[in-house]
Amino acid sequence: MNAVDVFDYAGVALFAATGALAASRKQLDIIGFLFLAAVTGTGGGTVRDLVLGVPVFWVEQPVYIVVCTVTAIFLYFTAHLAESRYRWLLWLDAAGLAAYGVFGAYKGLAVSGSPIIAVVMGMMTGTLGGILRDVLANEPSVLIRREIYVTAALTGAAVFVAAEAAGTGLAVAASLGFAAAFVLRGCAIAFEWALPNYRSRQGRNPDDLRR
Template structure:
């Protein structure tokens, strides 16, 4: 049952993130190959980086169905991306869902390899954010992770909630659901209310001492 829940999150994350990649391609008026490339790197990019860092077989190499799914999503989006009036708004909200899904699924997959909680949460954040980073860079956009809004920290909160609940004996399925909800709610609130973490601001340094 736990494995099934993780697989569901994984597949949903792949589809949602692939769709965000395709929407970026539509905003840039790319051809169908551009749609496929952006959808694919967004859908599988974060998980690929995770698996390489964990030194385990890359998931889509073992199961090419993930790759095929990204291409299918891209093709569907190529013919339907014009339907929504505000593709950027849909992009942001779909990205939030994908972020929360992959934060938990990535953490769970990392824990299955036997790494500790800290590394597992880091892998969850990487899974949730790196696909979007690659998407935005290839699409000529400023990566969402560099925006003022809360982004990576929402993924971290979702991953941490999942790990913490599991550590205190909460059933795995409930911990997975709770981690997803925490990550999504924080990211959604950041989008809705413009939440952001404190930023570094330039200020005068120490007076110069000519004797030094």
């Protein structure tokens, strides 16, 4: 197991944990926990593999489903012990986004050889699981909240790809990519960082368009 494989398993487990925590906030039964954990843990990677045209990772290696299942069962019995489940969800999601973003970029680079495709795959892998979780749990999606999310995954993936191209070595590149994504997302959570919103402006007068 190399450095990025660790990020792969960590990303699945961390996202599965956020899915289970979302299920606890909705007071679902154990099946709800298992479903949300599995969808959140594998959603981003599934879309990535389908886009890249390679076998879906959890179909080839069912151990990932076992990881999601164990995580869901553990949190079914322990989620109530957390002082703030929503806070835990945010920070676990940040770590999952960073870890999975790095692995997505690694796999995108390995399959396509293109740095651009690698960064896009890192972004998709790191964010789609959280987006699916929010939709299924009927929570406000991260896409419509004023906070840095997708940008953090893009940044982490880009840093990984740049570091790998610079010859830093796989472990160093993965660590740098993870740190960049996690720090950026963590600052967005802690300090409410956000990109500037689009500001609506008055449109042109229709009469002017005819001139």
